[in-house]
Amino acid sequence: MPLPLFVVALLLFLPPAFAGAVSATLHALTRMTEAVTGLNYEGTFVYEHAGALETMRIVHQADSDGEREHLVSLDGDRREVVRDRDDAVCILGDAKPLLLSRLESRSAFPGRPRGDIDLLQGHYSIEQGDMARVAGREARALVIRPQDDLRYGYRLWLDEATRLPLRSELVNADGEVLERVVFTEIKVLDSADPAQAKAILARKAWARDVIGHVPAQQPVESARRWQVTDLPPGFELIDYRTFPAAKGRGGVDHLVFSDGLATVSVYVEPVSDERPLNGVHQSGAVSTFALVRDTYQVVVVGDVPMATAHTIGNTVRPLAEPGR
Template sequence: MRGAEYFSRAGRGLLAALLLAGAGPAVAEEGAGLWLERMSDALHELRYEGVFVYQHGDRLRAMRILHDTDSTGERERLVALDGVQREVIRNDDQVTCILPDRTSFVLERRAPGRTFPPVMPHRDAQLDRHYAFELGEQGRIAGRTTQEVRLEPRDDFRYGYRFHLDDATGMLLQSELVDGDGEVVERLMFTSIEFRDRIDPTALEPGIEGEEFMWYQHGREGAPSFPGEPRWEATSLPPGFEREDYRRHRAGEAGTPVEQLVFSDGLASVSVFMEPAGAVSAPLRGHSSRGAVNAYGRGVGDTRITVVGEVPRAAVERIARGMQRREDP
């Protein structure tokens, strides 16, 4: 983004801030929606390089990100700056993850389709029914002035969201997931960021290789899946959650058949895995959590059902208890 277009958007942001000072709730909600549109544009259209920290429960990780875009699409590279070596390379909707071989199973469980940002909200009637949009305070992150946008859940089946956006560009500089007690359960924050006119193509190429690393690809040429209709259905979804994806594939060296259903309210998403009971060496029974992620496991006949998502416990437990085979009466 350059010249007149850049300053036009910056001017719109300043004008909106001035007009919304002291405005009523309806106007503030509309203003929050406009800020989210700016964020979406910035994440897709800007070229940038930066470092962000990601806090998930008691874990803190640092990542370097490079993002490039042109008329042919988007390219992105994420590099871990601490812990074991790992990278994520994205070309539009094709994501390649390079991880130590021993962690590849964890990667399959968490489905690497989303890289950065963690979520990309688009305001519509569906989200309005389940979240209240609010403008928060101005702040300062990575040396840049920011505007906070809040999405407050209207029930106990989803988290609240806090987005801190760069005042000049609309770029997301910090995001937070907040539980029902107001505690931050997940945070992503840039510590430095620079906007570029050009990103060197070689800087987007993988920097690690070797037999000890596994490449996992998700997207246009990802792991094969088998078409068909789900053999399981969710009979008790939380309000607003709808089926977003379904796939059947074989996992692990043994080629264990796994079914996966994905449900979303347009912002939060939940994955449901169904696999043979005998194939799971240490099945999850009941509830488990780590940071913002909650999981719930139960057995139904000869099948283990595991529900995982960045949603509160009430959501995963409700979905798990409502799963049943389609042929069941």
């Protein structure tokens, strides 16, 4: 992806050693994204968040037709996500499988950037750290520090051979680790395993049969109706969709913002007859802020500090009078 113009200018005028360091870190992030989406791999990782530990198994395949992925929990009740390109299903124990939207169906690989990494410049500093061994492989640390208190910091350990993130940590301003993902073993394959591909497609087909081949909820054609008037610096709107809601109610507007690493979702819908949501909830790195604006329910969810969720939620405004 092209570098922002000011980054190109910076590289032209900085001393060669510093310019090389900036280029190397950006290149490392770009290669990481390419590795996560373009390589064939399978492995087991431990996910630590909100005081809980979960062990997960992931199989990822990539070929000319796109990506396929199978994520399975190995602890507690069985949970799965099966993805074939943009088509994905979620299986929760004995409950009926759920279809996921296009945004929800993106790869679950831990440490994967959720937005455009070009947005990082000016809001994060990035530097390479020491070498370490993770899952029996040599990995280079990459330290991403926020330049304000509106976002979290990240520490990534990238496999020297493939640039896959073998370990990732999300930290707050005090250096406290809010989320940690560590691979205990990972295998990178030269090509997709046909048996694994068959198993993924068979699992998806079974889930589709149970669901009844109902298409995933698709956005409806609608002009943008909502905006955030005081968006924190560095965040940009990367997706806006309106989904049909329950009978007799208006649609649900879904706005997605990102600064290249963090992602914030804003949901706006008419207040239901049930008790509306008001208040905050923190679970590990994920902040949730809910409020009622006029006759609309606003819910903000993202891997950002609560102050950032507050700023976004409190400045959600209609672009025009809703309903007209």
